[in-house]
Amino acid sequence: MAAAAAHHPIGHPLFSRIRLAGPSDIPHIHKLIYEIAVYERHTHLFSATESSLSAHLFSYPPFQSFTIFILEVSHEPFPENSPHNSNANYSPVVRIVYSEVPVDDPEREIFKSEDENVVVAGFVLFFPNFSALLGKPGFFVESVAVRKCYRRKGLGKMLLSAVVNQAVEMDYGQVELVVLEGNETAIKFYEEMGAQILTEWRVCDLTGDSLRVLHTNDCIDHYGEL
Numbered sequence: 384m385a386a387a388a389a390h391h392p393i394g395h396p397l398f399s400r401i402r403l404a405g406p407s408d409i410p411h412i413h414k415l416i417y418e419i420a421v422y423e424r425h426t427h428l429f430s431a432t433e434s435s436l437s438a439h440l441f442s443y444p445p446f447q448s449f450t451i452f453i454l455e456v457s458h459e460p461f462p463e464n465s466p467h468n469s470n471a472n473y474s475p476v477v478r479i480v481y482s483e484v485p486v487d488d489p490e491r492e493i494f495k496s497e498d499e500n501v502v503v504a505g506f507v508l509f510f511p512n513f514s515a516l517l518g519k520p521g522f523f524v525e526s527v528a529v530r531k532c533y534r535r536k537g538l539g540k541m542l543l544s545a546v547v548n549q550a551v552e553m554d555y556g557q558v559e560l561v562v563l564e565g566n567e568t569a570i571k572f573y574e575e576m577g578a579q580i581l582t583e584w585r586v587c588d589l590t591g592d593s594l595r596v597l598h599t600n601d602c603i604d605h606y607g608e609l
Contacts, residue, residue: 394481397456399538401545402467402475404451406441409433411494411503412451415528423563445472446553452545454505454538455496465498476545480536488532505529507542519556522546543576561586
């Protein structure tokens with residue numbers, strides 16, 4: 384009996400599923416992006432709305448432009464009749480993780496998914512880029528998040544692995560992302576996944592007024608004052 388028990392995971396099962404996001408997921412995606420802004424202390428830059436996300440996401444086939452994987456969890460097996468169990472563009476990834484204690488989700492109702500007893504626990508937003516050095520396309524991970532009560536259970540690795548596996552299947556050459564300097568937990572996590580931290584590089588960002596000013600000056604230089 385002891386030998387048999389050793390082969391069975393001990394703890395509380397948490398059924399996990401990664402699937403392609405769709406327009407109906409916009410409210411959850413918007414809330415998760417805001418949580419990232421809060422964590423990174425960038426709420427003063429947060430201007431995304433559900434309308435702006437709807438206007439730009441899901442306009443092109445998955446993996447050819449902006450793509451989102453949604454992470455869902457449930458304390459019960461996912462419904463067999465769920466419309467999310469299959470997708471022509473991506474087969475959902477389903478895993479079971481075990482926790483020593485049941486997960487207490489205080490925002491369960493807010494993040495309730497379309498399937499019964501299923502909640503949204505995280506997401507990853509990525510899109511194609513191109514490496515001139517490799518001469519091959521890749522994926523750039525713009526945002527990745529796992530809600531606080533579901534962290535440290537391997538779900539973040541599950542999300543990023545889904546992106547990596549898709550890149551390999553498409554014969555892409557790399558997966559890139561950026562991390563806040565000083566976020567040692569995230570840096571260690573990415574290093575443990577095999578990522579190289581390129582400390583000699585800096586992110587250069589033109590946005591908001593800087594973007595508009597540069598555009599205006601460029602127009603004046605080339606076309607004279609309007």
